[in-house]
Amino acid sequence: MAEADRRTIAEGNISGIELMRAAGSAITAEILARYPCPLAHILCGPGNNGGDGYVVARLLAQAGVPVKIWASAPPRESSDAAIAAAEAEAIAAPLAELSVEPGALVVDALYGAGLSKPLGSLEEAAFAKLHDAGAIIVAVDLPSGVSGDSGAVLGAAPTATLTVTFARKKPAHLLLPGKVLCGEVVVADIGIPDQIVEGLNVACFENDVRLWGAQFPKAAVDAHKYRRGHVGVFSAGPSATGAARLSAMAAARAGAGAVTLLSPANALAINAAHLTSIILRRSDGLPEAVEFLEARKPDALVYGPGLGPHPETGRFAVHLLNAARGLVGHIVLDADGLTASAPFAAELFAAAREKDASSLVLTPHEGEFGRLFPAIAADKSLSKLEKSRKAAAEANAIVLYKGADTVVAAPDGRASISTNGTPLLATAGSGDVLSGIVAALLAQKMPPFEAASAAVWLHAEAARRFGPGLIAEDLPMALLPALRALDAQLA
Numbered sequence: 058m059a060e061a062d063r064r065t066i067a068e069g070n071i072s073g074i075e076l077m078r079a080a081g082s083a084i085t086a087e088i089l090a091r092y093p094c095p096l097a098h099i100l101c102g103p104g105n106n107g108g109d110g111y112v113v114a115r116l117l118a119q120a121g122v123p124v125k126i127w128a129s130a131p132p133r134e135s136s137d138a139a140i141a142a143a144e145a146e147a148i149a150a151p152l153a154e155l156s157v158e159p160g161a162l163v164v165d166a167l168y169g170a171g172l173s174k175p176l177g178s179l180e181e182a183a184f185a186k187l188h189d190a191g192a193i194i195v196a197v198d199l200p201s202g203v204s205g206d207s208g209a210v211l212g213a214a215p216t217a218t219l220t221v222t223f224a225r226k227k228p229a230h231l232l233l234p235g236k237v238l239c240g241e242v243v244v245a246d247i248g249i250p251d252q253i254v255e256g257l258n259v260a261c262f263e264n265d266v267r268l269w270g271a272q273f274p275k276a277a278v279d280a281h282k283y284r285r286g287h288v289g290v291f292s293a294g295p296s297a298t299g300a301a302r303l304s305a306m307a308a309a310r311a312g313a314g315a316v317t318l319l320s321p322a323n324a325l326a327i328n329a330a331h332l333t334s335i336i337l338r339r340s341d342g343l344p345e346a347v348e349f350l351e352a353r354k355p356d357a358l359v360y361g362p363g364l365g366p367h368p369e370t371g372r373f374a375v376h377l378l379n380a381a382r383g384l385v386g387h388i389v390l391d392a393d394g395l396t397a398s399a400p401f402a403a404e405l406f407a408a409a410r411e412k413d414a415s416s417l418v419l420t421p422h423e424g425e426f427g428r429l430f431p432a433i434a435a436d437k438s439l440s441k442l443e444k445s446r447k448a449a450a451e452a453n454a455i456v457l458y459k460g461a462d463t464v465v466a467a468p469d470g471r472a473s474i475s476t477n478g479t480p481l482l483a484t485a486g487s488g489d490v491l492s493g494i495v496a497a498l499l500a501q502k503m504p505p506f507e508a509a510s511a512a513v514w515l516h517a518e519a520a521r522r523f524g525p526g527l528i529a530e531d532l533p534m535a536l537l538p539a540l541r542a543l544d545a546q547l548a
């Protein structure tokens with residue numbers, strides 16, 4: 058954003074003080090539209106974020122709202138913020154003396170994109186007073202103390218009700234804990250031209266239909282079941298078959314024309330008892346799996362749900378990736394497939410780099426991510442976004458790092474961050490369903506980064522539409538209204 062601001066000003070589109078006035082005006086409009094405020098407190102820092110605060114102070118006063126300004130430090134001399142402060146024509150009190158009425162409206166304009174070190178006791182004490190007073194906090198750009206790049210809290214940060222940011226959302230608006238501290242996020246247009254933002258070659262996106270809708274599969278008029286995409290899912294033995302069936306059912310509902318469940322002989326009967334449209338095939342080891350790959354050339358495989366975290370599961374994953382070369386387009390490695398592959402990670406990632414290797418999609422939750430990428434996971438300086446990107450580059454795979462802020466990262470650096478997640482998905486087996494959706498979209502020839510992103514979005518959308526009481530068994534069926542709405546939107 059700093060670069061976008063700089064280019065906007067350098068190209069003579071608008072000056073710095075005009076950008077600041079536009080930012081202040083957007084925040085003021087949101088406040089006046091939402092909150093009846095007899096009095097507003099504005100917390101101002103020394104930089105441009107504080108400058109936005111002084112503009113808000115002036116505009117609210119003009120609208121008849123009495124304001125009190127509390128400054129952590131004066132604006133830097135002859136800066137835009139100093140101009141804005143002078144225009145506000147109000148005396149600022151020291152932040153250390155902050156005192157607000159219960160339920161007061163407070164504008165947090167201490168620090169934004171320029172946060173350069175952790176906040177200290179001055180700000181922490183101020184935030185504690187706001188918390189105790191039950192203040193309604195409107196954050197300018199970001200809640201002060203939240204790092205814009207990572208969403209991490211540096212020292213301290215308040216919990217805002219509303220955050221007004223400019224031009225585009227930043228990673229901190231989407232990644233935890235920033236996402237929660239921001240409250241509702243409004244993106245205001247302050248006159249930064251779209252082509253300037255586009256010229257920055259930004260590679261990180263909010264995960265929504267605009268990102269992948271154009272590549273979402275549509276069955277051709279002359280489609281037949283195998284041309285619509287064939288997914289193979291590996292089942293565990295008799296005591297743990299459910300996970301693979303959840304994945305297989307989800308793959309079928311997400312549009313795969315055919316789904317084959319590869320089952321050990323001793324679990325065939327139990328799988329057969331639960332399946333109707335899913336094809337069941339015996340597979341007791343690598344030779345039988347390879348027979349299937351050679352005979353049917355499935356478009357995508359799911360390997361991992363329910364398979365157990367033992368070393369054999371990991372070794373099989375490496376063999377499978379090697380055997381699938383030139384035969385299978387894509388392999389989704391999930392759940393125990395990830396955990397068990399950890400000791401063989403180097404071999405696995407090397408196999409993924411071989412010529413004609415299947416493309417690999419890894420779908421770890423936090424625990425699985427830590428096992429497969431221990432060094433990256435342990436690096437506290439990295440955000441979830443950066444961790445996912447590093448892992449994708451290391452594995453030469455799409456990394457779908459799950460959680461309330463699911464990140465999908467590609468080896469080329471592209472990344473999406475989910476914003477439609479719901480805690481309804483925190484139910485056993487929902488990850489198995491997700492792996493099936495990813496495989497189905499891959500099998501239907503959606504490019505891997507887009508397929509993984511779309512799957513995350515659909516999975517959450519299905520859960521939201523279904524609502525409370527959701528269990529993993531419901532999810533494949535719950536995809537239907539989500540798919541129908543998506544279909545209408547893309548038509």
Ligand SMILES: NC(=O)C1=CN([C@@H]2O[C@H](COP(=O)(O)OP(=O)(O)OC[C@H]3O[C@@H](n4cnc5c(N)ncnc54)[C@H](O)[C@@H]3O)[C@@H](O)[C@H]2O)[C@@H](O)CC1
Nearest residue numbers: 062076077104105106168169170171172173174175176198
């Ligand atoms: N022309 C522009 O660049 C625009 C900037 N805008 C606003 O400007 C903000 C960015 O402004 P700045 O780059 O001036 O940065 P900030 O205003 O976020 O903070 C920078 C100042 O705070 C100090 N500082 C940072 N962390 C501190 C800490 N923990 N304790 C004490 N002091 C600390 C820095 O040394 C610097 O003096 C954005 O978040 C946005 O609100 C908007 O006005 C739109 C236009």
Ligand SMILES: Nc1ncnc2c1ncn2[C@@H]1O[C@H](COP(=O)(O)OP(=O)(O)O)[C@@H](O)[C@H]1O
Nearest residue numbers: 459460461478479480482483485486487488489
């Ligand atoms: N609080 C939450 N908010 C949003 N999504 C969540 C939340 N908790 C879990 N999820 C999602 O639910 C799924 C759980 O997958 P996983 O952890 O693999 O569970 P399981 O192994 O039981 O299938 C993931 O897609 C994850 O992103």
Ligand SMILES: [K+]
Nearest residue numbers: 165168199201
């Ligand atoms: K702020």
